[in-house]
Amino acid sequence: MEILTVIIPEVVGKVIEYTIVPAGRQVGYLIHYKRNRQNLRLQLKNLDAAKERLKHTVYEFERKGKGIHDDVQNWSREADEITQEAETFLDDVGQVRTKCVHGICPNLVSYHQLSRKSTKLVKKIELHVKIEFPSVSYNAPAEEIFATPSEDYMAFESRNSMVKKILEELRNPGTNLLGVYGTGGVGKSTLVQEVYRQAKKENLFDDVVIVLDAKQYPEAEKKERIQKKIAEKLDMDVQESQDIEGRAKTLWNRIKDKNIFVILDDVWEAINLEALGLRPMATCKILLTSRDRVSEMRTQKEFRLEVLGMEENWSLFEKIAGDVVKDDSIRKVATKVAKKCGGLPVLVVAVASALRSESTLEVWKDALRRFKSGLANPAYLALEWSYNRLDGEELKPLFLLCGINAGGSC
Template sequence: MLVSDCGTSRNNNLGVVAILGMGGVGKTTLAQLVYNDEKVEHHFDLKAWVYVSEDFDVVRVTKSLIESVVRNTSSSASKVWESNNLDILRVQLKKISREKRFLFVLDDLWNDNYNDWDELVSPLIDGKPGSMVIITTHQRKVAEVARTFPIHKLKLLSNEDCWSLLSKHALGSDEFHNSTNTTLEEIGRKIARKYGGLPIAAKTIGGLLRSKVDITEWTSILNSNVWNLSNDNILPALHLSYQYLPSHLKRCFAYCSIFPKDFPLDKKTLVLLWMAEGFLDCSQEGKMAEEVGDDCFAELLSRSLIQQSNHVGRGKKFFMHDLVNDLATIVSGKSCYRLECGNVSKNVLHLSYTQEVYDIFMKFKSFNNFKCL
């Protein structure tokens, strides 16, 4: 769809491909695969990636698109995206996309208001024919409002594919050659049928089982009561992955809830934060604190609770899947909080906020009463 020349659209030269599916089914992963594809890379003059989320704001998304384009092209243009004037931003977005064939990705779009959508994309209609926007969303109405091509709906994995993905993360292979592994396969296939065909669940459970290649351990996970949880927001598979973490890793993981969704995690910075908070116990390890922190990070990475980004726009950064971020927020309770999420408990220990161009002192006034921060 992206590289074809025959794609007509309602918005002049602009085509919109909507990837639809439930959380954790792989919408962003698919978008990353095509975004990084060599044929796609050579087909477009400009590429940019923006994470949208529930908090849809035309000014913020427009600013993010401009910033992403300027950084990807190493442009020396002034930082016009720091403006909050939508008219100025729209003029700049139109200027940098005019006469160019571009590919923009709007990841995790929730807003189904057509006027908002039209306001966002109207500066893009003067691009070269073949210019494309990919959106990922879990709501059909959003996809129907935005798309110009047929909606690309991602289905859940089959039981066989679930097992294949689980076994590769757990054992590095889906081939079994002895009686012990044959028994593990029988148990593993039963586990694979429990997590509903979601790749994110297969990866996290696979990461959990990787450190427990033992029939008793696998049976314990299969028979866990966690599978009976009925939380619509958090998958039982993710709960299990957290439940089986050592206590020091639970602290490190829960602390990550202070980062907004899709926030690029820098390994070194995160390890330094864990050190500063006293989460890393070096007394029995015989290692420096940084080494212990690196081990903790590697363990969370191996369990897919942290993932490495695989699209060009992120560089060598790491991130947490939205569902994993939700899990971290729940397990951290009232100890960690993000200011933009609303009312903050006075007992909060760790708090973060998203810096704005013109921050006002008044929004921090209530911190005077926080005795545990």
């Protein structure tokens, strides 16, 4: 009897737990159908408000150049999916209610199913709204402006083939110091920018750093300025109190266990890389560009960048000059003007841009006469002519300033 006294209440409790309680819950779905539906609408408004708050927060961080964590972006996508699911469900509810009004009796099965679905969606929304993030944003590394090629970029076969060869060497564990050389204005900077893009796209390295126009820095400050620029591009805190030797140690400690690629563009003379904190090796590859071979740098692989061939020269000129060269009479003269640019992209772009809006044949003939009659280097004649064609006196000093800074490093 004592055993029955213990067992019977327990059995009754289990019966209630597994039969009466679930049954009551199912009946509750019917009784509270309207309340569950209204609660879903209320929770949907709460979700929309949470989405808007996060949207504003993300917008403020993005304006400051911050990166947004993946879990935050995933939350927003999932919130949109839940919203779509709930709105579709509520539309279906409206259709069922309409059918019930015109029927003989309410569709109790549909009411039960819809009420039950409302409750589940409410719980789903409540759980999603309660999610908190340790942080929303992070300091995203600044992307180089040329990481995306400009619309004016033309992928010539002569340049594409060299980019492929350079990338092949970068994949070679035994090659760690490469050089590209060629006359000023031939397109070295444009070429290594494409190497930079491809190396980033293919994820060949943990970090890819490029320092353009290294020759622009004053000689006394060159090493330090280049070193600081590399450190900044690696998102390192540059300590002004450190000397070049101390900074070199810090830089080396940052990159020694990484797979890194550094491009130094337009180096006119030998640079002591180790003094900067760089050491060419399997995990630290370096690419230099210069007008002439820098033999002291002892590059393992060198590439000479030649001027554009006639076909590529004209293709670039035609693209920059635009529709004006479609006129047969102008086109005949334009091809001769383009040829005078000598296959140097910097000159092709300068001259074609200056003539882009000129639809008068005489202007084109005048340009050709100037190139033919000049005794000086055609490159200087082309630049001088482009300078004289500038509209507005305020543009000419800017043109000269750009020339001083660039020094033919293209």
